[in-house]
Amino acid sequence: MIFDKLKKFDIVFDSPEMDCPPVFSSGDVVSGKVVLDLSTESKVESLKLHAEGFAKVHWTESRSAGSSTAYTQNYSDEVEYLNRREVLLQADNGELTVLPAGRHEYPFSFQLPEETLVTSFEGKHGSIRYWVKVKLHRPWATVKKIKKEFTVIEPIDINTPSLLASQAGSKEKMARIWYRNCGQVSITAKIDRKGYTPGEVIPVFAEFDNSTSRSVMPKAFITQTQTFIARGTMKQKRAVVATLSGDIVGAHRRETWHGRAIKIPPVGPSILQCRIIKVEYMLRVCVDVPGTSKLSLELPLVMGTIPLHPFGSRTSSFSSQYSANMEWLRMAIPEQPEPPPDYSSVVTEEEAVQNSTTGQPEEDLSGVLQRSLMAYVQEFRFRPPPVYCEVDPNPQPINMRPRCMTY
Template sequence: MGFDEFTVVIEPHQPVYFSEQVVQGYVKITAEEPVSCRAIYLTAKGTGKVSWSEKRGKSRVTYSAYEEYFRESHTIWSGADMDEEFPVGEHKFPFAFQIPKDIPSSFETYIGRVRYQVKAVADRPWHFDDSSKAIFSVNHLLDLSSDSIARLPINSEREKSIRCCCCWWGPISLTLGVERRGYVAGENILINGEIVNNSGSTIKYTEAKIVQNIRYITSSKTKTTSLTVQRVYRPQIETGSTDEWSGVSLPVPAVTASHLMHCNIIEVDYDLIFEAKLGTCRTAKIAENIIIGSVPLPGTIVAPDTSVESGGTVLASTMSQENSPRFVRSRQPAQGEHGDNPPSYSRIVMPEQYANIPPPSYESCVSSGGQWSTFDDDSDNEEVGFAPHYITYRRN
């Protein structure tokens, strides 16, 4: 016979933790009969992993990297004085540990991740070890005030001639204006722009989007991927016509802050792209770097809740269905899939130096991966589909 219950519980549970905060809880173990057991160990740790494979000739080559941010291990029960038998009954073994300073935010894709967890393992002779773990989200606070470019405006122009059937048509002109480059999740980027279509083709649609660029780093190779995490679009523009964008809202979704600071194997940055699409291979665009932080700039106004779905595709003005471009929405976690509904703001306990900022809530990451077939160490691949939580700011 084995344990009837063997569970790690984080309590009180916070959806988001920060550096130097304490994570506490207990391991709940229930046994209706004595269970042979040498000891029960508890380990809290934070790790970063990167792994992908590529085809090279007739074989495949795997590139990987690993780093550890902290590890704390304890023996919470020993069977040395009990004939290596865990006693009958319900037992709770409390734990508490402090998150260290200068560690990266939680992050998950199918190629790389930063993950924090508490795991308990029962060492059982002549049996498979029992184990349980609880994963929690950590946010490194990127204060936009610390970045010198966060307040800088974006004012950019681009003109591109279009080639069709070996002939060059007139140009498409784009103008983009944005108040600043620094934002936090929950704010709206207000897009002001103009598209002048002097080409000989109809522009199918125009869009403004936030693109997350991720660089995975190993000792022998790096890999870069890009993912659109939010977009708004406008209808087609006939040749010789102009379309003006005036204060169109592009919501910033729940994503990790720029840079993924204190992680040496994954880098993250964001671009704001303003683009006119004529076809699969014909585009004209402006791309500008933006900063997504976790502490807003002083004096900035956090956007109220809107009907815009975070991480989705949103029509920025009325248009007929037949002219709508086809996009796939980013998957949103179903209610209860990754825990309870967002709590009241008061449950997010920010560090004391940020007591004067608007109280944040949290949301699940809009772009989490969770397919970890390349990771098989420490049984971490048993937990798939975990979505980190990130603080976000919304007014009622």
């Protein structure tokens, strides 16, 4: 039969490393070859390639139209980023091409759009995917199709003024127990910059002033929010990806964090330029007050792909950076003494009420490290420079704390 003649049909991307799939960004050239291996002589009409890239979202929600009537509302949208066609094999006069038995290779090459693309992403309610699809047309046979995805990671350079700016804030709250004021709790927190890369440590500088008659517990969390947008409606998934617990602050006491360290796990970069999918991060500094709702302060974060370079800018190209150091491909997820809590345990009661009224329930994000994208993200990061304060997460007496290093 005709199918028996085709022993192999494959797409192979050109890659600087044999065992490492390539990663691309806007403006890069995607190249490779289509491989045909025939057991006997075969006639071919054409061999065509189609490169595509889309961001797509989809979810359903149940609606009630009365006591006994219900229906399902569908929400979906998409954005096209890549659409390129190329003919790899086709006779000019429309006749069939006769290929002898054996291996045949057909190279292809195309350039990604110069305008900014969006990083590959896979989520519960949407995805951003790029792929190459090839169709083999032969007489008296069904069309043979093959599809292979490739990864796009758009560079986010944290060496920009907006991402190097420090982030700070303060918040206070009157603690109440049974309609009785029992004192005020306040938080003041600061981090050195807004942009970080996975694997870095964020030194958190904070002061917790407990003027109540009860002890409080300070904590810090890194949260990720995935937002899917369709037809003017949003669907969100939130998760805690890293935690930091402080020491109990007694009644009428004050506690200071001199650069307490919270490490960023290998999460995906921020996605901020897509119309229908966004991935955002936040450092949330909280105080648990027994008998009342928690006090929470948020500082925005941006997860980049190009780390801090305090001693000068890079001279090599972006494409060479992520393939130069394969050590990061094998970097394991940092060990944690306990799994991160559910996002619902981090938000304040006021935020929980607000989320419930807008029809966007807080959900635990179990797939923060999704697909193989996390391995590619780590390729961008040369070993980051020392953090501003090399501080042991375990508290030490003030006279034994290490000095901060300035650059």
